[in-house]
Amino acid sequence: MGRPEARQRFEEIYLAYYADLLAYIRRRVDSHDDAADALAETFATAWRRLPDVPDGHAARLWLYGVARRVLPNGRRTATRRSASGVSRIQGPGECRRPFSFCSIGLRIPVGYRKQVLVSLGRPARAGERYGWMVPIDFPGEPLQCVDFINKTVADVEPMLRARGLKATFTAYGVKEPVPRDWYVYDGVLTAPGEALIAVNRVPNPTPRPKKAFCPDGR
Numbered sequence: 001m002g003r004p005e006a007r008q009r010f011e012e013i014y015l016a017y018y019a020d021l022l023a024y025i026r027r028r029v030d031s032h033d034d035a036a037d038a039l040a041e042t043f044a045t046a047w048r049r050l051p052d053v054p055d056g057h058a059a060r061l062w063l064y065g066v067a068r069r070v071l072p073n074g075r076r077t078a079t080r081r082s083a084s085g086v087s088r089i090q091g092p093g094e095c096r097r098p099f100s101f102c103s104i105g106l107r108i109p110v111g112y113r114k115q116v117l118v119s120l121g122r123p124a125r126a127g128e129r130y131g132w133m134v135p136i137d138f139p140g141e142p143l144q145c146v147d148f149i150n151k152t153v154a155d156v157e158p159m160l161r162a163r164g165l166k167a168t169f170t171a172y173g174v175k176e177p178v179p180r181d182w183y184v185y186d187g188v189l190t191a192p193g194e195a196l197i198a199v200n201r202v203p204n205p206t207p208r209p210k211k212a213f214c215p216d217g218r
Contacts, residue, residue: 136187154180
């Protein structure tokens with residue numbers, strides 16, 4: 001499998017299952033940061049072992065299995081981080097991006113001699129793809145508090161154009177362009193001004209509540 005094909009398959013798997021996996025992980029951890037750590041590690045494993053990920057809905061069970069193994073490791077990592085005294089420094093004010101990191105630095109004890117793995121990021125530049133795909137309706141993102149799930153492709157296209165987004169509509173396992181009367185299930189941002197939107201021929205019978213990322217239910 002070439003890299004473009006692998007990237008496309010990974011994006012389809014991520015878009016199809018990240019919401020279910022996030023809910024599964026969030027019920028088993030105590031904080032947004034721990035959930036983000038576990039979710040990132042689970043999908044990092046999926047990317048590294050992409051040929052091992054089964055097709056179709058069996059991929060969901062495979063991801064759950066990875067998450068079950070990641071969660072105990074995450075708890076041990078959090079315990080070690082707490083015991084070592086190394087901690088994140090949060091930015092001032094409210095963190096508006098749940099399940100994402102809002103840290104601006106690390107607090108490290110004087111005389112610290114152990115090793116710490118630190119991941120750094122920056123905003124993507126034009127033409128670059130995001131290393132971590134962001135749900136399109138997270139706080140601060142283009143479709144926050146917008147009623148788009150279970151709308152048709154034809155209904156959602158103008159919403160995206162109005163916000164300056166170029167969208168690719170995809171259905172898991174479907175190669176040809178999807179019909180415009182199919183229903184939108186979810187979406188993520190893959191690069192500045194670009195979105196990947198998951199669709200299906202029938203409406204989602206259990207859509208994520210809009211209030212999940214729009215607390216006041218606007």
